[in-house]
Amino acid sequence: MSDATVRTRANDIPVYEFDSLAWTTPKPLAESRVAIVTTAGLRTDTVTLWSQSDEGFTVLPHGTNDLSFAHFSPNFDRSGFNLDINTVLPTDRLDEMAAAGTIGSVAKQHISFMGAQKDHNLATMRLDTGPAAAQLLREDEVDTILLTPV
């Protein structure tokens, strides 16, 4: 069995469908402040394991290297993250792009949710924790999000 099998199993899971899709014309990238939102289930400690029904999020201060995988699901590779945090949370790449002027700046913090949820409608995430995370990023004047799903 491989990732292909895992993906096939996930294909039939019904998901929430929005009535309409938001579309925003973004600022030029070179003027944009960029944050990362991942579903890798990262924590700033090594103690707390994400439970399967926790649709909350963890704030990851930019530049923090000693993060840990606390994702509930065991069904994905972890060695890439162990070797190089940028495999999941590419903060070094964003720093390089900011230094090169490709993006305007990097956010002071990033966000992690956990991608293996019991509620496939993600009601809490859509109505509560998602907007709360977005508000934190707006207060940091973030314009653009890079999503890294795990």
Place this chain on the structure above:
Amino acid sequence: MYVDFPLGRPLGKPLDPEFQTSVITAAFALLNAPSGPVLVDFPISIEDSSSEMLACAIPPRFDPDLHEAVDEALGLRAAYNRTVEKHGRTSVGRSGTTDDIAGMIEVFIKLAAGTPLDEIEVPGGDHIAVAMDLRSYYEEAALSLSDHVPAARQAESWLYRATKLGELLHQAQANLKDSGAERRDWYYVMPSTHHRGD
């Protein structure tokens, strides 16, 4: 942008800044689309290598008085420490510290011997968290015992197919399942890619 990369590696390749930057650049290019929604495939696919185990040394038997899985785990401690020192992080800690690695393994020794879960004193109270800690410990140790960047899932394949702990976890999982334990309590002992017979 859809990236056909191994699960757990959304940027595709660890320790490859050029490739990672190309992925981000391609995603950011979508911001120039005049209207949406937009969905494109990244042009490069990468498959996992779960069928190929990481070529990785296993410590020889050292203390015959210890259970072979405990002896093996203690033999990996130096390699684990080197990885943590090199990368500055670890994912071990949900159920205890590495100083109690023997206590973590003892949970699965008892489960593999047929002891009911509710009769076992589990560090931290959750044997699934213990299983995740043990996986992290072994996979992080493996990185210091290998001389190359492993392909996705090779390190876990080494753990679940080549080590004494892996065999112990398989037996414990089988006993839990056969005993009628809740699905959560046996299914998540290890990745489904390594389950036997379900």
